[in-house]
Amino acid sequence: MTRRRLAELLILVVMAGSCWTGSRAGTTQVQVTLPVPERIDMTGIDSILVTRVVLMNDNPKVDINRETVSHLRREMKKQTHLHVLDIEAPPLPEQPLDELARNADFWKDMSSKYGADMILASSLKYEITDRSSFVTEDVISPVTGQRVRRTRYADREGFAMEFHVYFLRGRDGALLYDDKFSEDTTLEGKGNDPLTALFTMFEHIHPELFGIISSNQKVESRILFTE
Amino acid sequence: MLSLPAAALAAENAKEQMDFGVKAAKKGLWREAAFRWEKALKLDPRNPRIINNLAVAYETAGQFDKADQLYRQALQVDPGNRDIKQNYDLFTSYFKQIQARQHPVPPAAPAAPAADTEPAPPPPADDSPPPR
Numbered sequence: 001m002t003r004r005r006l007a008e009l010l011i012l013v014v015m016a017g018s019c020w021t022g023s024r025a026g027t028t029q030v031q032v033t034l035p036v037p038e039r040i041d042m043t044g045i046d047s048i049l050v051t052r053v054v055l056m057n058d059n060p061k062v063d064i065n066r067e068t069v070s071h072l073r074r075e076m077k078k079q080t081h082l083h084v085l086d087i088e089a090p091p092l093p094e095q096p097l098d099e100l101a102r103n104a105d106f107w108k109d110m111s112s113k114y115g116a117d118m119i120l121a122s123s124l125k126y127e128i129t130d131r132s133s134f135v136t137e138d139v140i141s142p143v144t145g146q147r148v149r150r151t152r153y154a155d156r157e158g159f160a161m162e163f164h165v166y167f168l169r170g171r172d173g174a175l176l177y178d179d180k181f182s183e184d185t186t187l188e189g190k191g192n193d194p195l196t197a198l199f200t201m202f203e204h205i206h207p208e209l210f211g212i213i214s215s216n217q218k219v220e221s222r223i224l225f226t227e
Numbered sequence: 228m229l230s231l232p233a234a235a236l237a238a239e240n241a242k243e244q245m246d247f248g249v250k251a252a253k254k255g256l257w258r259e260a261a262f263r264w265e266k267a268l269k270l271d272p273r274n275p276r277i278i279n280n281l282a283v284a285y286e287t288a289g290q291f292d293k294a295d296q297l298y299r300q301a302l303q304v305d306p307g308n309r310d311i312k313q314n315y316d317l318f319t320s321y322f323k324q325i326q327a328r329q330h331p332v333p334p335a336a337p338a339a340p341a342a343d344t345e346p347a348p349p350p351p352a353d354d355s356p357p358p359r
Binding site for chain 2: 024026027028030032033034035036037039211218220221222223224225226227
């Protein structure tokens with residue numbers, strides 16, 4: 001009995017130790033807002049031009065190019081201080097974008113033609129696949145009230161995107177930064193709206209994407225001593 | 228009335244400044260907090276708790292080198308302090324992310340076009356070829 005009570009007491013002590021998360025005496029936890037600077041030097045850059053998106057595959061259902069350009073422009077207006085040029089997105093020549101991105105003269109000419117301090121060019125691969133399959137799940141039986149395991153066929157669609165962005169400086173056509181973002185999501189059912197799925201995935205990459213050209217903030221916690 | 232010895236008086240003032248700084252920080256007034264903790268530190272220069280608080284204030288101001296230096300100094304004075312260590316670990320992780328952001332890609336030199344590929348045409352005019 002004594003041994004058992006001792007064991008119980010020991011468990012309580014260990015549990016209390018592991019659950020303790022509050023501040024120690026003489027300290028207080030505060031939330032601090034920390035600056036996150038933009039990735040590239042934006043000195044002298046006020047305006048940006050979005051080119052047409054180079055599509056890596058066909059999507060017959062929707063005009064991905066037009067929708068993506070509109071989305072990028074709209075979000076850049078909201079999330080950065082840049083003046084987004086409101087003109088028809090210029091198309092790009094038939095050349096791999098990786099190569100074209102290093103053709104400084106091309107971007108310099110484009111920039112002076114449209115009066116842009118910066119150009120955003122991008123390529124997008126957007127795939128929709130059928131991910132329907134049999135799934136096993138636990139459900140509560142309405143008859144017996146017991147938990148039962150069952151297998152059913154679930155309709156699902158998979159959406160995957162690879163978005164490669166290139167930021168080019170207008171005055172000399174230099175490639176300042178490029179990055180590739182990948183997102184993948186599976187939605188229940190069939191006939192999900194491909195644009196909604198695409199923009200939902202874009203929303204996930206917004207902080208990183210716009211953090212390239214715009215400073216940001218993040219909140220963390222720190223401990224201060226009060227005595 | 229007997230006057231307090233100078234050291235005790237300084238410690239008392241340092242504590243007042245420390246308290247004032249904490250109150251300011253809790254209201255988000257980090258510049259005021261830093262000012263108070265600077266004053267406290269002048270009165271009590273080897274107090275690791277004041278040094279820690281000041282480091283946090285410098286972090287919020289984006290003065291990361293100064294914050295780093297202060298955290299190290301606080302840990303040098305009180306190496307076993309878990310709270311300072313925790314702050315420093317969090318700061319280091321954040322600071323590494325910031326440093327990585329600022330040097331992610333080397334500036335790209337314009338590549339010479341390959342011999343067997345056509346150079347890119349000039350920017351598209353209104354009669355340019357159809358886009359992809």
